[in-house]
Amino acid sequence: AALKDGLRSQVSAALKEGRVTPTELCRRCLALIKSTKFLNAYITVAEETALKQAEESEERYKRGQPLGILDGIPISVKDNFNTAGIETTCASNMLKGYISPYNATVVQKLLDQGAVLLGKTNLDEFAMGSGSTDGVFGPVRNPWSYSKQYKEKSVLKSHSEDEESDWVITGGSSGGSAAAVSSFTCFAALGSDTGGSTRNPAAHCGVVGLKPTYGLISRHGLIPLVNSMDVPGILTRCVDDAAVLLGSLAGHDPKDSTTVQDDFKPFELPNLTDVSKLSIGIPKEYHAPGLSSEILALWSKAADLFKNAGAKVVEVSLPHTRYSIVCYHVLCTAEVASNMARFDGLEYGHRSDMKDSTESMYAATRREGFNDVVRGRILSGNYFLLKQNYEKYFVKAQKVRRLIANDFVKVFRSGVDILLTPTTLSDAAPYTEFIQEDNRTRSAQDDILTQAANMAGLPAINVPTALSERGLPVGLQFIGRSFQEKQLLSVAKWFEKQVQFPVIQLEEVKRHDKGVFQHQKSASFS
């Protein structure tokens, strides 16, 4: 079994048949994490507990009683999910060294199903960002920066005077998770998605990124960014795996009152052969300023793919989408201001040595604990929540949010099944270029295609589609109806099969660790 195999059809079978053991899988992943350390994808590697979990899994397989498909599968979790006994930092000085006494519900569910938790992945501080460049542990590097595909193109363009400045960002804020999945250090990873934080890095790293419907997966234990939009995200290497993870995570949680009461039945995705009954909507507003011609062309090609297969492809309009960014900014910062209030240095986390008074201790703690981005959002959020501003900004933004959500309702009511859009405006930017602009500007640009789905609570998925001229991944986004994940993923799977996205060829890693990639060729899709 190769590390890049699908869970349901290949890895699970290999484990069951004893062709590979959970401990072997775990050791291989841990070795790869070490050899890809330069990617900075992980903040904490839980080697000891991971090996222990793998051994326990191995025992179960030996007894012939594995817990299910996920038993023995190495996974990683974004470092804004609480993990009992393993540091949870949110990539912030505020929580450096913080060890939570409890597991997030999603983490607990994975562990209960036998998954092996390798470690915690890097992110922008408190998930505020779109590059995974603004965390206290430094930026995450996109594995594709070190791929054969990218290297060849950059040599052609003689783009690289200096190899060090050449690497591209992962996108964010779940960049660590996306890089971890993309570089084969784990089979799946949890991210979080508030405005696109799972789908955006998935697109840049060439992996599948699913943001499920709001309320389908518990947020208990996810350190919040915007409670009313946050959703645990799933990052995998194929759509089938995303469905496996979704099935293991979805469902009502008595600890999260915003999860739906209805039972969730895990599903296996059908192999769609006929898409002729589908109606695919192309929202014209997603033809946004700054959309690269390359991606535009890819988007049209994808639409044609559906059309040629007999699907109905219609242009639709989501007129309020253009207000989405500014509306998101108000709602997001307001909730951030509120959510961050608890970090006062008293109960947990960083506490300043300042002892003049309680108030000065608070102020110093928060100044030392948060980066500029977090502090900036707290400041604007508090401004929007002031009594004299509340109606003007917050209430108005809530109304606009409703209009944005209604746009989607109308489109779906008109008979459209799935919306097809780009996930990002362009392929991943080189780090040196990316940091020229400030976090707020970048987030506003990068979230533009993804966060309306968060506003409306809809399920959306990034499917890696092709490589750009620079040899970097480009993805397209499918947005589905609320709680219609099965339909959404089925279509995504069909599309995935059509486009045959190439496997990353990690030169650098090969150099570091030849053994792991010995099966690479045989497992390659094309």
Add this chain to the structure above:
Amino acid sequence: SPVTREAGRCRRGRAGTVLGQRGERGPVEMVLPWGIPPSGRSRVWGSGLAPWVPVVGLEIHAQISSNSKLFSGSQVQFAAPPNSLVSFFDASLPGTLPVLNRRCVEAAVMTGLALNCSINKKSLFDRKHYFYADLPAGYQITQQRVPIAVNGSLSYSLCIDNKMSQMVTKTVRIKQIQLEQDSGKSLHDDTRSQTLVDLNRAGVGLMEVVMEPDMCCGEEAAAAVRELQLILQTLGSSQAVMAEGQLRVDANVSVHHPGEPYGVRTEVKNINSIRFLAKAVDYEIQRQIEELENGGTILNETRAFDSKLGCTVPMRDKEGKQDYRFMPEPNLPPLILYDAKSLPANMNHQQVINIDWIHERLPDLPSVKREKLVEQYGILPEHSFTLLNEDGLAEFFESVVKHTQMKPKKVIGWVLNDLLSYLKQHSLTVKESPVSSFLLADLLNLLEKKEISSTAAKQVLAELWKGEGKTPLEIVKEQKLELLQDQKELEQICQAVIDGQENEVIMVVWG
């Protein structure tokens, strides 16, 4: 809210004296529910040049009596070791979420119904932000926009001219009842300049009952709160013990001349008994009048009642006027309640709260109980107040009545004059009474059957208080207190007396 108390001294030394000399404690049945004798009826406030109209509104926080907190599973318990009842949520650990406690909602619905409120079928939770050491999340979850109950009323009675027999019933409008979290407790150690925080109370469910400014003096406020306290205790929605902080009262006080708009109001806090509430409000009214009559102005400020000095002093609010930056609580969906009409057919009973179901099961409220007592036993209305005012006294009375042939009208005298005054003298509750209702009934039966005289009965009762386990009959026998029933024996005794006093008899015979 975060306020730091300023060490203050009363400016007015003669607190309360202007309200008229308070009488000594009257006979037991004359004592008002909250233990202070009432002052005069149409009191004239101020110097009399232009009369003043005081206006008093109340904000009352009642701690909900429930096993666990409003949004977490931690236990609720008074005086537990510090920080022993704190869940991850209560300590605001990152990633924790609130889960609404059904019992707390039911308690609020019961209270709302008992206070004649409309129950909102959909209410919302909000975050109220401020930084304080005993508020770990940096915000309190409350119901600012749409509270669970609105537009109610509370009727309460108080007596006029110091006479229990002249009672008037008044009504105060209830603006709203909102569910909210309690804060923890901070203990400031000034000498070591540190603050100790106990989060046991953090997150306990509170009902904030907002009373409109329909009252005009301390007694009215006190009577209204006492009635509310009785209602809460009857419902069991709160234990409402002020000394344990389960009932906290803040009073909003202002004064104005008739026909003019309301004056600037002050908020009086730190009131920890009903008796002090009456004192604090009256002090504050008088202080404001004096201030205004001396050409001063009233500041819109928070003042603390100092029970030792008997006056109110300004509290220093460090941050000045707070902007609480209210925001909808995103982690709690709207609280939806149902009634018989709106209840979905396929809903699990455990998952929904049916207002009608709760309504049908409300216990008799104090006012109804009083009426029933008056009707059933023919006692005076004021007696019914006293009976309900003492926890367990009405039940005690009813038990005595049940086990004796004596008429309730006569029983009431024994219960109120003898039993209650004894208990008060010895600071005992009805439950702690050494004389049970059965013993008292036995005694009253002896009296009713004329086996002992009323004087002897008091003697027996005095013996019974000792709680030595003797029955009234045993005491009567021991102390030979029986009335003589045998005519001949009586004649013989009389004859013996006459025979022994020959001279006196002759003098009487001769006139």
